[in-house]
Amino acid sequence: RHALTNTIVTNTDPDRMAAQLPAFFDRVLVDAPCSGEGMFRKDPDAMQYWNLAYPKECSTRQRTILTQAVKNLKPGGELIYSTCTFAPEEDEQIIAWLVETFGFEILPVKKYPGMDSGIPEWANGNPDLKNCVRIFPHHFDGEGHFIAKLKKPETGEPDPKPKRFRGIGRNIEMPTKDENVLLNQFKDDTLTDVNFKKLVVFKDHLYSVPEETPNLSGIKIVRLGLEIGTFKKNRFEPSYALALALHADQVKxxxxxxxxxxxxxxxxxxxxxxxxxxxxxxxxxxxxxxxxxxxxxxxxxxxxxxxxxxxxx
Structure with missing residues (x-):
């Protein structure tokens, strides 16, 4: 629905992602599950499950997720971390832990009027924590949030090379000869200047995936790139996703x-x-x-x- 053509959506535990795709990503965004204190005004029901121990519980979960996410990130890559809580245990203290444990550098985030800086005194006093952003709803229009941008240290070692795309499990195959005929008929009749990337078929649905797609064996896929359409009884039916991804001058x-x-x-x-x-x-x-x-x-x-x-x- 956002007309994205190179996006693969997964639903997979971070440890499996880290094992399958080590040092693969240039950037990783961790929008961490948190205690949600910044949402209390918007969603009062969120207060019902909050307790004094909840921020600590969430910070433990966040460190578990981040430990794996760090493995996915290339040396020199950027990690963006965000929460919707005010709790220092889940904000400045998590960033201080990342710096101390993995050697990350805290990069500045552009602040707009009303945004506050991170508060070093709420963690280990590292002055670079001021590069983080705090959003307080009485200072900035919106709810409560925390944002940090970090850089992974360079190692000087070559990045591990994940296996290239060779299929990702049962029922995922390259288009058959007959399916290619149907697709080409649709392209000749309907499209003008459209070149799809690597094509795969999953349960009669045709997808275009980026050429750089690695081997995704064992990773649960929710959306495998751009859905082009569906093969149905000797005909090809284009998808809604394809329509939104096209420009008007790409159709006849x-x-x-x-x-x-x-x-x-x-x-x-x-x-x-x-x-x-x-x-x-x-x-x-x-x-x-x-x-x-x-x-x-x-x-x-x-x-x-x-x-x-x-x-x-």
């Missing part, structure tokens, strides 16, 4: 729709188009933005907006 056929037609589309309804339009797939464009695919047949745009996302405007 498009239909510009107005707000009323868009409202019908997101509700799952069909709507009429010019009877002269030939049969086939069309990219729907509303307010200069692609919003999905429709299949035009005899002056009717058949709806392919995902059922689970439909809503009433």
């Amino acid at each position: 056929r498009q239909v510009v729709i107005d707000q009323l037609q868009w409202a019908k589309y997101v509700h799952g309804d069909t709507f009429t188009v010019e009877p002269s339009l030939s049969k086939g797939w069309y990219l729907l464009v509303c307010a200069n933005q692609p919003v999905g695919f429709a299949k035009v047949v005899n002056g009717t745009a058949k709806n392919f907006f995902p059922k689970g996302l439909r809503f009433i405007v």
Whole structure:
């Protein structure tokens, strides 16, 4: 839904990620599970599970996660750490621990008016903790947050090389000859200048993954790159994700729709188009933005907006 073409979403324990992809990432963001003190104003129910021991419990969990995340990061790479709590045990004290344990350097984060600096006195007194950012809701419009940016030390040793992509488990394969024929038919009929990256098929769904994709064996995948579409009974059906990732000049056929037609589309309804339009797939464009695919047949745009996302405007 964000038109991302090179993103792989996983749901995997940090220790498994660290073992499979050591020193692989240039940057790692750890939006850590925390005691949530910064959310109390927005979500009063969050106070119900808070207790005096909870920040300490969360800090233990955060150190466990970070110990593994550090392994994923290349030497010289950047680690961004954030929480939505005020607790020093989960903020400055965690950053001080990262510096002392792994030799990280605390980098400055740009502060906007109303943002506060980290407070060294709430940890080990390291003055570089002032490079961190604290957001207090009575100083800055929003809720309570903490942000830190760190750099992993260089080691001078070559980075370990993860295995290249060779499939990631059962039911994930390269497209068959017949599937390639169907895909090429769709591309010839519908697209103009689109070159997909490495293509794989999982349960009849075709995905494009980055060429640099490593071996992901044992890692649970939620979204494997950009979904191109689905193979169905000798035909290829393009995906909603592909529609949002395309630009209008990358398709041969498009239909510009107005707000009323868009409202019908997101509700799952069909709507009429010019009877002269030939049969086939069309990219729907509303307010200069692609919003999905429709299949035009005899002056009717058949709806392919995902059922689970439909809503009433």
